Amino acid sequence: LAKTTQPISMDSYEGQEVNITCSHNNIATNDYITWYQQFPSQGPRFIIQGYKTKVTNEVASLFIPADRKSSTLSLPRVSLSDTAVYYCLVGDPNSGGYQKVTFGTGTKLQVIP
Amino acid sequence: EAGVVQSPRYKIIEKKQPVAFWCNPISGHNTLYWYRQNLGQGPELLIRYENEEAVDDSQLPKDRFSAERLKGVDSTLKIQPAELGDSAVYLCASSNRGRAKNIQYFGAGTRLSVL
Numbered sequence: 001l002a003k004t005t006q007p008i009s010m011d012s013y014e015g016q017e018v019n020i021t022c023s024h025n026n027i028a029t030n031d032y033i034t035w036y037q038q039f040p041s042q043g044p045r046f047i048i049q050g051y052k053t054k055v056t057n058e059v060a061s062l063f064i065p066a067d068r069k070s071s072t073l074s075l076p077r078v079s080l081s082d083t084a085v086y087y088c089l090v091g092d093p094n095s096g097g098y099q100k101v102t103f104g105t106g107t108k109l110q111v112i113p
Numbered sequence: 114e115a116g117v118v119q120s121p122r123y124k125i126i127e128k129k130q131p132v133a134f135w136c137n138p139i140s141g142h143n144t145l146y147w148y149r150q151n152l153g154q155g156p157e158l159l160i161r162y163e164n165e166e167a168v169d170d171s172q173l174p175k176d177r178f179s180a181e182r183l184k185g186v187d188s189t190l191k192i193q194p195a196e197l198g199d200s201a202v203y204l205c206a207s208s209n210r211g212r213a214k215n216i217q218y219f220g221a222g223t224r225l226s227v228l
Binding site: 034043105 | 117153154155156157204206214216217218219220221222224
């Protein structure tokens with residue numbers, strides 16, 4: 001199963017764009033990349049998922065280069081409410097491929113006023 | 114649509130006591146997960162159910178932990194006896210492998226403190 005590596009923490013000022021990169025060098029052909037957000041005292045919440053190129057929704061964008069060995073979660077114009085821990089997961093959703101995936105420690109984003 | 118419901122939200126017990134957590138997944142979700150999250154760490158999978166069958170329990174400490182998912186809906190996770198190191202947040206999640214690329218939806222968790 002693909003292992004992921006993310007920065008432990010990041011700081012950003014309000015209104016800035018934040019990019020969090022995740023490395024997954026041994027991603028498999030059928031693997032998707034999924035990002036979750038977790039606030040204190042809550043369970044993780046799905047943000048975005050992608051397979052290749054670019055995916056955008058109302059919350060974030062996900063950029064995946066052609067080799068798929070990394071991905072970048074982009075949060076436009078962050079606010080204080082975006083302060084949270086962000087997790088990158090890699091797995092094959094069609095085969096229950098998340099069964100042994102751990103979330104790792106994630107990236108703790110601190111948004112500064 | 115109701116989300117994943119867990120109870121209780123908090124539980125404080127003394128070591129060697131038993132404890133149980135309950136989870137009601139999103140209606141129609143056939144996959145159910147139990148995770149344990151220690152302070153400052155990401156969730157770690159304990160067990161995964163496909164309907165009523167436990168398909169992956171390799172991370173479950175079977176000497177003291179047990180789980181069941183009767184009729185493929187609600188699930189309970191039990192610890193007996195609890196140890197100090199079991200203090201953590203226990204998260205339940207559910208997903209539907211047939212739809213939405215198996216995205217997991219999490220409950221708010223149960224925070225367990227073992228004294």
